[in-house]
Amino acid sequence: MNDAVHRPKTPESACPARWWHAIADERIQCDLCPRDCKLHDGQRGACFVRQNVGGRMLLTTYGRSSGFCIDPIEKKPLNHFFPGSAILSFGTAGCNLACKFCQNWDISKSKDMDRLLDAATPEGIAAAAVAYGAHSVAFTYNDPVIFAEYAIDTALACRERGIRTVAVTAGYIHPQPAREFFAVMDGANVDLKAFTDDFYFKLCAGHLQPVLDILQYIHHATACWLEITTLLIPGRNDSDGEINALAKWVARELGPDVPLHFSAFHPDWKMDDVPATPRSTLTRARRIALDAGLHYVYTGNVHDSEGGTTFCPGCQAALIERDWYDIRHNDLPTDGRCPHCATRIAGYFARLGKPFGPRRVPVRLLRH
Template structure:
């Protein structure tokens, strides 16, 4: 197997006036002394430069349905090869992938694969796309970009599952190679981001505006609703109005259920009614494609025509049912185009999950 450099060079950094080396990937702008690591843990200072420690290394690979990312308007029913590394540049107290994103043990990254190996694996397994997920790919952007370039040469799409907490220059480079993205808009207040995520809201909003208006990357948004924290109807209404005004009514929005995890195990799971209420608010604000997730609800998980209301894509827990799009991605009934990327026929992967293993080098 092709070897990988445990300390991969990066170029978004500079020397600060106090002699430390500043990472310029995300808004934390970590200033590091020799041997120190940033908040994300996988970027650190070596020989006065910022290096990436997780290049070519992963916490594991598996094939998922694309709807699990979640992406409902991007190649429905097709399989996607998913992987992540370790670390994260946010510190969400409710993280539901905390065993990977909060890991400080490089042993977590037991699986290794070069960009070309991943591209070849997509072709071999019939995956139409590859997803950088589980932890935020912006912190391992050099690895993700190289994988995306190798995949693009074989007509494999790249999908970023990200919180969008990234500075403008690396944002432009990273998303230049992404064909689709699900951005996690965790809440709609600075209080929420500061208290529960260790970050800020505005950089995420800036990323969404940039992606929708300045790139060809297909965008969907996820909002994980946590009882007592970001479930206030007024806040949800403000968020939906912002999406409508700044991004447009056809950007899909997923309201997903929280389950007690990590540092918030004292909270209840999000009731289905809360998700349904949030969906009703979003629809009343003018958004056309609003979904519920992490729950078994066929009606609110399915896609409908924004013009005539016809059921276009039926879904229940990542499983597709009725399909009423023509070969051009338009409603069979009224011929209104459905926003997104669709093929003449849906994929048939279903809800299965398949682990992928690469042979060890030694």
């Protein structure tokens, strides 16, 4: 019987993937992320979207998305990358980590390619960003590392149109593809899920050190603007000691100007028996991180005006006041210097008219 009869059907959206090599037993190994998946013909990697088809790796979700929305940049979250601007956001399906607390599990854990309803070329996405007045495009909802070829091509198409691009990622990627990926990204928010390898191993099926290495690489070796988010889960990664260790590492290895966001967990996926994070935990974490020497520490997924406000590290003036994703007041000039003491505020700032606001606007792209 012809073996091809048993081979899984290749999606029409599949394209040749990069970062793999042939190994023994007619298998190939994916070199994109530290999982190093070794695949027989027809098998998919842990991310589900990279597949061995006839001895070569294919990305099965190229050009397809789980949906497009216009979001506020603060939702990524990015507070120092053109605050108040609109960003065209999209993702695909799958993920290369297996977080038991995933807040977007219906997308990142999906193995149903029929969920990918919207199709668009990189050029089509760039054109849509221009048409909708978006200042940038975000690769988000699931991790863009696993659709790196699509994200890179889209970033290049956006660059030709003067549109910036942002990666919202867990940073679980090998150094070589990371060099190519972050070379074309203008901004990134990296999800530093905890500060112990035990947490990464037991709750994410991954490891901490590769993420720390990527954070250092992005900040020190690229022009990509970096912010970090840690989702605080009660009883799992919210102790004073762990928060202090995390904040001190950021201050020491990356510097005090890298913004750090602490966001609130809500019961979901395989951890629906864990209570939601109280606002007091975020406030406590923010104070610990500020005391550790960080200049910009934020709280997320809660209404907290103080925790959402950008303060000048020089004179402590409130420069950009926020409530969740809503900018209530912006007193920061476009040169990024505090109008009260001239301290330079880290980040990228511009006057873009009225802030986009907290709304989320689903949009459809025309097929190209």
